[in-house]
Amino acid sequence: MSNILIIAEHDGESLSVSTAKCVSCAHAIGGNIDIVVIGSGIESISAEAAALESVSSVIAIDAEHLSAPLAANWANEVTAIAADYSHLLGPSSTLGKDLMPRIAAVIGVNQVSDIMAVNTPTSFKRPIYAGNAIIDVDTPSGTTVVATVRIASWKAAALTGSGAVEVRGASAKAVEHTRFVGLTSGGGERPDLQSAQRVVSGGRGVGSEENFKVIYALADKLGAGVGASRAAVDAGYVPNDMQVGQTGKIISPDLYMAFGISGAIQHLTGIKDAGTIVAINKDSESPIFEIADIGLVGDLFTVIAELEKLLA
Amino acid sequence: MKILVGIKRVVDYNVRVRVLSDGSGVDTDGVKMSVNPFDEIALEEALRIREAGNAEEVIVISAGGDECQQQLRTGLAMGADRAIQIQTSEALQPLSTARAFLKIIEREEPGLVILGKQAIDDDNCQTGQMLAGLWNRPQATSVSVLELNGDSATVTREVDAGLETIEVDLPAVLTVDLRLNVPRFVKLPDIMKAKRKPLDVVSLDELGVAIEGNLEIGHHAPPPQREKGIMVEDAAQLVAELKNRGLI
Numbered sequence: 159m160s161n162i163l164i165i166a167e168h169d170g171e172s173l174s175v176s177t178a179k180c181v182s183c184a185h186a187i188g189g190n191i192d193i194v195v196i197g198s199g200i201e202s203i204s205a206e207a208a209a210l211e212s213v214s215s216v217i218a219i220d221a222e223h224l225s226a227p228l229a230a231n232w233a234n235e236v237t238a239i240a241a242d243y244s245h246l247l248g249p250s251s252t253l254g255k256d257l258m259p260r261i262a263a264v265i266g267v268n269q270v271s272d273i274m275a276v277n278t279p280t281s282f283k284r285p286i287y288a289g290n291a292i293i294d295v296d297t298p299s300g301t302t303v304v305a306t307v308r309i310a311s312w313k314a315a316a317l318t319g320s321g322a323v324e325v326r327g328a329s330a331k332a333v334e335h336t337r338f339v340g341l342t343s344g345g346g347e348r349p350d351l352q353s354a355q356r357v358v359s360g361g362r363g364v365g366s367e368e369n370f371k372v373i374y375a376l377a378d379k380l381g382a383g384v385g386a387s388r389a390a391v392d393a394g395y396v397p398n399d400m401q402v403g404q405t406g407k408i409i410s411p412d413l414y415m416a417f418g419i420s421g422a423i424q425h426l427t428g429i430k431d432a433g434t435i436v437a438i439n440k441d442s443e444s445p446i447f448e449i450a451d452i453g454l455v456g457d458l459f460t461v462i463a464e465l466e467k468l469l470a
Numbered sequence: 471m472k473i474l475v476g477i478k479r480v481v482d483y484n485v486r487v488r489v490l491s492d493g494s495g496v497d498t499d500g501v502k503m504s505v506n507p508f509d510e511i512a513l514e515e516a517l518r519i520r521e522a523g524n525a526e527e528v529i530v531i532s533a534g535g536d537e538c539q540q541q542l543r544t545g546l547a548m549g550a551d552r553a554i555q556i557q558t559s560e561a562l563q564p565l566s567t568a569r570a571f572l573k574i575i576e577r578e579e580p581g582l583v584i585l586g587k588q589a590i591d592d593d594n595c596q597t598g599q600m601l602a603g604l605w606n607r608p609q610a611t612s613v614s615v616l617e618l619n620g621d622s623a624t625v626t627r628e629v630d631a632g633l634e635t636i637e638v639d640l641p642a643v644l645t646v647d648l649r650l651n652v653p654r655f656v657k658l659p660d661i662m663k664a665k666r667k668p669l670d671v672v673s674l675d676e677l678g679v680a681i682e683g684n685l686e687i688g689h690h691a692p693p694p695q696r697e698k699g700i701m702v703e704d705a706a707q708l709v710a711e712l713k714n715r716g717l718i
Contacts (some may be wrong), residue, residue: 168533169520175501177538192682195498204516229599229609229611230602230608230609233603251630252604252627252630253630255595255599255611255612255631256609256611257599259529259564259595259596259597259599259603260599260602260603260609261603262565262600262603263568263600263601263603263604265605266565267683268564268565268596268683268685269594270685271595271596272593285693286496286593287481287487287496287591287593288487288593290486290488290496290693291489291496291583291691291695293687293689293691294689295685295686295689296685297685298683298684298685298686299685301683303669304649331606332597335607335642336608336609336636336639337635337636337637338634339636340625340634340635341631341632342635343631352630362610369688371520379672380718381534382660391649392648396630397631397632398614398631398632398649399630399631399632403532404590404593405587405588405654407630412717413712413717413718423486424483430696433717434706434712434717435696436712438708439684445532447699447701449699450699451694451696451697451699451700452699452700452702452708453702454701454702454705455701456704461704461705461708464704464705464706465705466710468706469709
């Protein structure tokens with residue numbers, strides 16, 4: 159039977175929804191599920207993890223030097239307990255992408271990136287070529303499965319669990335070669351892109367940082383998160399953490415509204431899992447209309463102004 | 471200081487990749503191949519460091535068959551001083567690539583190893599982190615700002631929550647993100663000059679690296695298609711449609 163360890167993602171205050179999604183992937187694999195929470199002052203985060211559906215135990219590794227998620231420090235803690243497990247799962251977020259391959263290399267296995275679906279406990283589906291092909295990947299028998307879980311492909315596990323929490327100290331000393339300096343958050347108080355039910359997004363067509371205000375205003379009216387195309391981020395209209403696409407965030411809201419986004423393949427990769435895609439663009443030939451569920455050819459500012467009135 | 475830059479030969483980013491009808495792979499027949507775009511950014515950064523007088527030599531390395539010499543030559547034309555091809559007939563998975571790169575590191579002793587944050591073909595996003603783990607050195611992934619301060623570097627990383635800044639002692643492995651720089655264009659005289667720059671070939675065997683623990687890559691399927699959508703005429707129709715679907 160599989161013995162699965164999930165590496166929890168958190169911001170020092172609360173557990174990320176990505177961890178609940180990893181739990182759902184673990185359910186599909188089947189077997190015992192433990193979660194390791196690494197950090198400093200992580201009591202309430204560990205309790206949140208223990209409440210996830212059918213989690214048997216939470217290992218809380220609490221030490222001052224683990225407060226920032228430096229891959230070198232966190233990897234040392236995971237590899238110290240990895241031998242007990244058949245599977246090590248982390249989210250395919252910037253945290254998991256940074257951490258999991260380092261763990262895999264030290265253990266001596268290749269990593270399965272971005273699990274979309276589970277065929278068997280050792281066979282998975284994952285996207286390649288920006289999602290233009292979905293492949294089956296089998297891990298060699300008798301080796302530890304180290305994988306990242308494609309968050310947009312999984313629903314969050316329910317909060318019906320009652321796992322035990324075991325608090326431990328760190329196994330390894332702090333690495334001296336890497337030092338955390340700080341984190342600047344780009345986003346404000348709006349819903350997190352990766353868990354928002356609605357997302358309003360703007361592209362190059364929005365034209366400027368100033369013009370993006372209308373996107374924010376509409377998003378606030380809808381209670382939506384705000385995303386952007388790479389073009390809008392590169393042009394400096396919005397910060398990097400709003401980028402949706404192959405190299406940005408892969409998201410799966412119920413409603414995605416794209417304003418002034420032409421729809422490069424790399425952007426479409428990030429929104430294919432959305433429930434309903436709405437595209438507003440003045441160019442009727444834009445590729446975004448090929449995958450939009452509802453398309454509207456027109457000036458985005460006129461459309462937003464009308465939407466504001468209709469939604470008032 | 472030497473800087474080692476990884477270069478991967480991939481299907482050009484403008485190509486719309488199609489799955490073969492028998493599911494055995496994707497159609498790469500006659501398709502344009504290029505340097506992985508993130509690797510171009512990695513090389514550009516290395517060249518700028520050298521041009522600023524903070525490195526003496528930039529070495530580009532690639533693992534693959536002789537066809538990857540084409541991409542190494544592109545790297546030389548961009549301005550790298552020399553190239554190393556790790557010759558193998560098999561498409562290497564990240565762990566083997568990292569093991570092979572580590573052998574080159576042991577020979578060359580670079581102060582910095584700069585790679586793209588992911589390759590746009592397999593989208594694995596692993597090699598740099600694996601290399602740092604095997605080498606037991608610092609890693610900084612998704613780097614968008616790099617500042618060298620002698621024996622260490624201050625880097626800004628693009629992370630889901632915003633911008634993270636960390637300091638790493640050298641030698642270190644960096645993987646670069648899109649906004650670090652805009653790579654230069656290669657000029658014709660540079661292409662001519664690149665032909666005379668050294669390109670060493672070393673086999674995986676000579677490096678003492680065995681390919682082990684490969685994941686088995688099976689059936690390839692095209693992605694599920696979304697159903698054809700509808701077009702609406704104006705905002706009022708859009709709102710009606712969204713209400714109809716229970717989305718607002």
